[in-house]
Amino acid sequence: MxxxxxxxxxxxxxxxxxxxxxxxxxxxxxxxxxxxxxxxxxxxxxxxxxxxxxxxxxxxxxxxxxxxxxxxxxxxxxxxxxxxxxxxxxxxxxxxxxxxxxxxxxxxxxxxxxxxxQYYRPMEIGERLLVVPQWETADPKGRIPLILDPGLTFGTGSHATTRLCLTALEQRIHGGERVLDLGCGSGILSIAALRLGAAHAFACDIDDKCLDVAYENAALNGIGPDTYTVRVGDILTNRALQAEIDGGYDVVLANIVADVIIALAPAVRGLLAPGGVFLCSGIIDDRAEEVAGKLRAAGLKLLESRESEGWFAYTCC
Incomplete structure (x- = not known):
């Protein structure tokens, strides 16, 4: 052996x-x-x-x-x-x-x-998406293909937290939305939003490797900087980044971890457009109730809760 x-x-x-x-x-x-x-x-x-x-x-x-x-x-x-x-x-x-x-x-x-x-294969997610690793080919069979090379960043679609977010996301994108992706990793969520019909997406991450990887993944999907902006920085502390992000987003995404979601919660309302939603995931089951409580304390209403393999995702407004 x-x-x-x-x-x-x-x-x-x-x-x-x-x-x-x-x-x-x-x-x-x-x-x-x-x-x-x-x-x-x-x-x-x-x-x-x-x-x-x-x-x-x-x-x-x-x-x-x-x-x-x-x-x-x-x-x-x-x-x-x-x-x-x-x-x-x-x-x-x-x-x-x-x-x-x-x-x-x-x-x-x-x-x-x-x-x-070889262990990343084309993956159907939700009703409309098909995540396809760059090195694979697949017949989309009516689904929207999302081509991805994860590189050295988090976000391939195989992890339960990413699947939960993508499933919630496709139900919230109908065409023309502005999307904010916090902790974008490979860019999978914001690029998926654009493939589903969003008008523009702004993505950021504290890891500088994500800048190149997200733009490269966007290019694989025919998406350019006219509709996709990626920045490096911490939204919690970087004033210049906060000013550039501004607000008025129809969908705000955060597939990160419980502690960061809790820290972000008080700022979420200021990022949302009227009627906008906050989709957050990366929440391990033993912290799900704690995070839900902090989101409510920040004035957010929990619309939906999803769970898979011991991970939770929330849709809030």
Whole structure:
């Protein structure tokens, strides 16, 4: 049996978050290498040591790494794709986890680049959309094709949170809408809105990689900068970005995480046009009631609630 040995580089503060993320995907057998714990061990047990192995100390310097193993088969590569997406979401939700660089051994990088792609297939979502990876071809059969290359950003359509948003979105786009996509990732939601008939979409993300990826995905779908604007920045703190975004949107999208949605909630009404809706997702089930309460406290009315695979999405006005 062949195995993949995978490493995720993080920080001491990020170790628990990475372990929790992997556990949520059914990966519990992990190995932790951490300089902080190593130094604490030495300090607390120095009476038992005649010397400290300098080579080992050097290897541990600056290290906070989680190692895990997957079988090198179809299921293993599919799980690896899930980890890749979850890591991208973790980068959005935490700023104290370091690079979150994932590397693997026992497989050439070029092989990984080819292998993970085979587990993204054309996907029917809702009543009108067909998400098609750039490297695939598909007969849309009357659906609207949404061509996507996720690159290194979050948003392929395969994650439950994205599917929930797309399903809600297609019911709210009838033609001519202005759309705001907060935390756009690959641009999948705002590009889908334009493919469904929205007139213009403004998208932003704190990750600068998303700028190129979102514009490239838009181009794959025949969408140009005349109808699609992408910016990098934090809407919660960046005054220039806030001024450029302004308001008057028929649909505001936020497929992020619970804490960011809670922080955004008080500003949502100022972003919406009369009759506009706020579609938010990325809410894990054990925080669903908390987020719903914060949205109501911010003066928003919950119109619809959707749930899939332990994730929730809300439609508010």
């Amino acid at each position: 062949k195995w993949l040995e995978l490493h995720i580089d993080t920080t001491h503060a990020g170790l628990e978050a990475v372990e929790t993320m992997l556990s949520s995907l059914g990966i519990d057998g992990v190995v932790i290498d951490d300089e902080t714990e190593f130094q604490e061990f030495l300090e607390n047990n120095h009476q038992y040591w005649d010397y400290v192995d300098e080579e080992l100390e050097k290897r541990m310097e600056g290290k906070s790494r989680v190692t895990f193993y997957l079988e090198a088969d179809e299921a293993g590569f599919a799980k690896l794709g899930e980890v890749r997406i979850a890591l991208a979401q973790l980068k959005h939700s935490r700023t104290d986890c370091g690079t979150l660089l994932m590397t693997l051994e026992n497989l050439e990088d070029a092989d990984w680049e080819n292998n993970w792609k």
